[in-house]
Amino acid sequence: MYDWGDKRMSNTPAGIASIGIQLPPLFMPxxxxxxxxxxxxxxxxxxxGCKDIALCPDGHDxxxxxxxxxxxxxSRWDRPLEDIGLIALGTExxxxxxxxxxxxxxxxxxxxxxxxxxxVKHACYGGTLALRQALEWNWSGASAGKAALVIASDxxxxxxxxxGEPTQGAGAVAMIIDEPExxxxxxxxxxxxxxxxxxxxxxxxxxxxxxxxxxxxxYRNAVSECFGALIGDRDARSVLSEYGAMCFHVPFPKMVKKxxxxxxxxxxxxxxxxxRLYREKVEDTLEWNQLTGNAYTASLWISVARAxxxxxxxxxxxxxxxxxxxxxxxxxxxxxxxAASAQWVSDVEQDxxxxxxxxxxxxxxxxxxxxxSA
Ligand code: CAA
Numbered sequence: 001m002y003d004w005g006d007k008r009m010s011n012t013p014a015g016i017a018s019i020g021i022q023l024p025p026l027f028m029p030x031x032x033x034x035x036x037x038x039x040x041x042x043x044x045x046x047x048x049g050c051k052d053i054a055l056c057p058d059g060h061d062x063x064x065x066x067x068x069x070x071x072x073x074x075s076r077w078d079r080p081l082e083d084i085g086l087i088a089l090g091t092e093x094x095x096x097x098x099x100x101x102x103x104x105x106x107x108x109x110x111x112x113x114x115x116x117x118x119x120v121k122h123a124c125y126g127g128t129l130a131l132r133q134a135l136e137w138n139w140s141g142a143s144a145g146k147a148a149l150v151i152a153s154d155x156x157x158x159x160x161x162x163x164g165e166p167t168q169g170a171g172a173v174a175m176i177i178d179e180p181e182x183x184x185x186x187x188x189x190x191x192x193x194x195x196x197x198x199x200x201x202x203x204x205x206x207x208x209x210x211x212x213x214x215x216x217x218x219y220r221n222a223v224s225e226c227f228g229a230l231i232g233d234r235d236a237r238s239v240l241s242e243y244g245a246m247c248f249h250v251p252f253p254k255m256v257k258k259x260x261x262x263x264x265x266x267x268x269x270x271x272x273x274x275x276r277l278y279r280e281k282v283e284d285t286l287e288w289n290q291l292t293g294n295a296y297t298a299s300l301w302i303s304v305a306r307a308x309x310x311x312x313x314x315x316x317x318x319x320x321x322x323x324x325x326x327x328x329x330x331x332x333x334x335x336x337x338x339a340a341s342a343q344w345v346s347d348v349e350q351d352x353x354x355x356x357x358x359x360x361x362x363x364x365x366x367x368x369x370x371x372x373s374a
Contacts, residue, residue: 001229004139004187014138015180019305019344020072022065022172023292023351026055028358030166036360044166049253051290054170055358056155058369062093063104065172066153070109072347073174085146086116088134090126090297093154124249125323127152127297134177135185147178154296159207160367167252169293173301182339183308186332192225199324222328223259224266230330236267244315245307246281249300249322250289288348309342311335
């Protein structure tokens with residue numbers, strides 16, 4: 001357990017002041033991909049729980065998504081750009097081995113000066129690490145009243161015909177770390193890591209390598225370890241009942257359900273009881289993820305953004321972050337006053353309304369040009 005509790009040097013409460021989301025302009029239903037690959041569509045829809053894959057046309061990438069999300073988050077924040085003292089971008093869609101993706105974004109935003117700017121990499125966990133670092137920068141007092149811009153942005157592509165292909169997706173979530181208008185984040189969190197080769201992308205490779213079964217085992221184990229640490233020797237039912245929603249990293253929706261059922265089994269619960277927990281606290285948080293597909297670092301934060309919509313101030317939620325390799329961390333957030341109006345919903349609605357479907361031919365053409373890092 002990490003606990004910043006009484007070690008904070010800053011007395012100003014910090015949390016998420018503003019959220020901006022950017023989704024790409026194209027999508028393909030997984031049923032179309034199933035047709036293209038000659039697979040029973042039920043495998044993708046029922047077996048994996050997927051619906052749509054969000055896709056980027058040429059010229060769109062993790063940078064353009066990040067810039068779009070950041071502009072939207074900044075437009076709803078009432079301080080000037082000069083008050084940003086840190087930009088941290090979590091991604092696994094790197095463009096360069098040296099230059100951080102944050103430099104491309106800062107350039108587009110005109111963010112120059114006494115600003116710490118960097119990229120954070122730990123597979124899908126990078127955005128959460130960036131968020132924690134920004135909070136801890138604030139809590140340490142080093143921020144000296146400045147705010148941080150944290151972005152999670154990715155384009156998730158597998159090689160064609162890879163078993164991961166139906167889980168592809170893309171998206172970005174930007175969060176300004178300042179007054180906790182949208183949500184405060186608890187100083188206590190529950191990390192767990194254990195080195196593994198479950199999912200990785202060697203330098204120079206365009207697409208990831210995956211040990212599918214190992215990746216499922218690692219994810220499930222990380223959920224059990226992190227929630228086990230949260231619950232400790234207390235009663236699991238009463239601890240979990242304190243939360244209005246439980247959000248997870250979403251590599252594909254069925255993964256989340258599998259992990260919840262597995263944890264329920266470990267607690268000695270009946271399958272029905274674990275199913276009920278999933279239905280009551282988790283299922284609704286996956287609504288946007290089903291339409292974006294896996295957006296790697298952004299996936300958890302898309303789910304958190306969905307869960308916060310309309311939440312009464314003071315309602316607590318959990319956020320489980322997982323990154324292959326592997327590292328995980330369980331956070332606790334409390335809804336602030338701006339969760340009720342949830343202005344970021346308009347980002348999602350606008351992008352979903354405007355996006356266009358890609359047919360099988362269009363998808364193959366797109367994939368002909370695509371690289372994971374492009
Ligand atoms: N109708 C209904 N269901 C069907 C079906 C049909 N016709 N055919 C198969 N299914 C079911 C299977 O029974 C299975 O369900 P269960 O697991 O509940 O038994 C499900 O569909 C998937 O079938 P397979 O296990 O045969 O699928 P697969 O091996 O082809 O691919 C995968 C699954 C390995 C997860 C693959 O999608 C993959 O490699 N994904 C990327 C890795 C990943 O996402 N891992 C998750 C943890 S790692 C992480 O979280 C980081 C990250 O973001 C990547």
